[in-house]
Amino acid sequence: MSAATVTQASDAPGKAEAPILSLVNITKKFPGVIALNMVSFDVRAGEVHALLGENGAGKSTLMKVLAGKHKPNGGQILLEGKEKVFDNPKRAKKSGIVLIHQEQSLVPEMSVAENIFLGSLPKKWGNLVDWKRLHRESTEILDRLKCSFSSKDMVSDLSIAKKQMVEIARALVFTPKVVVFDEPTASLTDHEKPVLYDIINTLREQGVGIVYISHRMDEIFHLSQRISVLRDGEYNGTVNTADTNEDEVTKLMIGRSLEFDHASKPKDFGDNMLELRGLTVDGMFRDVSFSVRKGEIVGMYGLVGAGRSEVAETIFGLRKPSGGEILLDGQVAQLRSSHEAVAQGIALVPEDRKDQGLILGMNCRDNMTLAGLETVSKNGFMRPAAEKTVYDKYQQAMKIKTPGWRQKVGNLSGGNQQKIVIGKWLHTQPKLLILDEPTRGIDVGSKSEIHALIKELARTGYAVLVISSEMPEVLGVSNRIIAMYDGKVTAEFDGDAVSEDALVQAITGQYVTSAGKPDDQPAA
Template sequence: MRTLAHHTQAELAERATRAPLLHIDGVTKTFPGVKALDDVSLDVRAGEVHALLGENGAGKSTLMKVLAGNHQADRGRIHLEGEPIRVSGPHEAKHLGIVLIHQELSLAPEMTVAENIFLGSLPRRALGFVDFRKLYADAGRILDRLGCRFAASDKVETLSIANRQMVEIGRALVFTPKIVVFDEPTASLTDAEKVVLFDVIRSLQAENVGIVYISHRMDEIFTLSARITVLRDGAVRGTLVTAETTEDEVTRLMIGRALEPRSRAQARPAGKMALEVKGLSCGDLFRDVSFGVRAGEVVGMYGLIGAGRTEIAETIFGLRAPDAGEIRRDGEVVSINSPPDAIAHGIALAPESRKEQGLVLSMSCRDNMSLSQLETVSRAGWLDRSAEQAIYDRYAERLALKSPSWRTPVVNLSGGNQQKVVLGKWLGTAPKVLIIDEPTRGIDVGSKSEIHKLIRELAAGGMAVLMISSEMPEVLGVSDRILALYHGRLAAEFDADTVTEDALVQAISGL
């Protein structure tokens, strides 16, 4: 049994007796051919963190979009502070005190941080002109509260994904909210930024704000929440008191079965060196990095956001030009000046942001899978649809892709299945080296297990895999060796069978 940090049993008992601040009763929502929500009921008390869990596609985001006015329910009622409400749109939701912090960032990149934070409620001077002095001062105070190191006047397009997420969170602090929904808020945050976020959540609790917290990360759920509601296939499968349940029980409710115990494959004799970098440097992003990945092994790359992990991957794949160093494939020095060069040398990259960098969301699953092989699926400038279909059929089956049809736009798939489409796209090029950046970011626990198994199977088949991840359990559970990065340099290399968590944390912290 696990206990909640920062809350005494007396406090938890007192909160448990409070009348619901928010009550969602019997909400049903149907889209063409899909019942997204089926008679869902949920309540949140003042000062409570109520976790909402479920696999991708279980209905979590749909339920929150109904609450925030993005969707209208077919049936059901919503009460706030005991009064029935009907939320016609996001603006009305904010007016009522309901704030949704999206998993998918909804920022205007060309605008400043301050303008994004106060979008829709910009401070005005006489005659309706924006009061920029007040705008930047107010935004600066919010950034200070979040411990951000960037300025209110910075353009959002210049920020990292992690910093953009902090701007999204900052929006919630503009209002005097009654209910705040956090949808995967830590997916892009460093450990230090998570601490700040958790402090913000606890300060909101102290102000009797009700929190709905959506996350796939069990450690966060058991640290923050008082109760957990689990959705599966659009229906509530149970509401549990966090201190009285276990991760195994929550997982069984989420996926309808127990997860197979996670175990790495037994160590195999190392193959030949498939990828090797020596003295690789790129400006201030990373310096003098050297490592190798052998055929048949998974090498994990671990470090804090900003340590240079993604930039190293992008340089190997030809998206960045190195200042110094060399890249070897099968022992031979190769020149990689662009992604086509990397592909020609048998290197593939599944990027960190699958939606922004790995997929064309409006296109079908089949068309996305064939994007990396247009030369082989075209004849005299015309696409060979049968060749495209053969690629899709092969990898949809191999990856156990769950999609209604090859025609389905990838935007309609769950995060785990979108990642499978990305992997199918690159596996079709028959790579010898697969670089996969944050393979399970924003993916539910069941799909994570499938992706981890797939990575191990690819390595067992002789592929060299370089896996970049921010999740320590993932790195420890999937890798054969682990590279620890600190401030753009390789701080240490570990054998995954013998490394301790303490040693890994010390290495990425510069200790």
């Protein structure tokens, strides 16, 4: 690296004081794979130490070892200079180690307050739960996080973003010494992110050590003082954040720079594959009209709650429109269910791959063929050889990293899980592919591969609709961009000509013409 010096853990840059936490030569093995190989890592009091690496590099596994969820096969955990052995997460929490999970671990059938204090409910005489105190203390924590929901709300009624705030609230119940944030903003809105940053800064001021795992480089460079990188389960160096840049960190992670192609946007498209005419679902979105041509990538951009996902779900037959029309290949389509949508050549890669796109307890092969069982079965019986052929085809084409088809999908990295979901739908041979947040929670290397895959699918004739909350992603892959605000389409841009300023104005309620020039009047 040119501008930053990579160091080993023992002489990592930063303050001179001893670390509050040290992981020394941690090794963790799973059947058929060494997830961590002699990894060392430390964090100091009052420091945000970012831990980066591609999906599958071992970041989450290392933190689960720290939090008592995995027992290491070798190595030491030192907390304030003393060796610790955590047999379970409860013991780690009592010692001051709190992990805020990437995968939410809430109980949907319980209230927000019960989830926040799960395992440590306040008690009164007779060992009964002190409900008044429970809700009072939960409300105090929610107020600190500036949450808009109540401690008495059921978790099952909350959005993904609000559930993530409950996860964060659980960490504040304890008096933590080290807090691990594993992709904490993956489900948060732009309004909620600054609140999280304030909480992190408050914890820093209190001397808490912060481990911050994220694929979003802007967050890493905004929050952290040091960055450590894992690659293929091994430690690959530590740098001072102030002395490095995004390109150098990316090289540490994947061994190369990423060249994002914003120019190769073909102009010769086919006829309309999808056309929406005044599509409306009462209370969600209204009068939405746009088209997607064969061979074209259309991006949908807007803030959370703008109605983008609801439009996609309606196209896929999951919601019944209250007005307007959906045309496929020039013909009005009646899509009363997702089954009918699939039969007519529509595929939807959903926003939440874990809950909506995969069955985590099933193996890779069975997940891959789940959307097209009729192609791998005969007379009601599955044909294992046919299933294996399908799996092999997409595993090779999409470079899915796994020990084998028998591996449970739940054990794969986020990037490889997403490739399984995409492969599952490609197997149905769709005409229209809808991708809702296709790279959420995915490392920069896998993100680049999926972007390249999207462009290649379009080149082969697929009509592709990409919904994303990331402006660089929308600008990087889209031939046209549809901007939405408050359930309405506010502007349509050519992918080559749009400016970031115009796009921001379009998604924040200012009227913008198709030429990208803002108007003085707010959207109605």
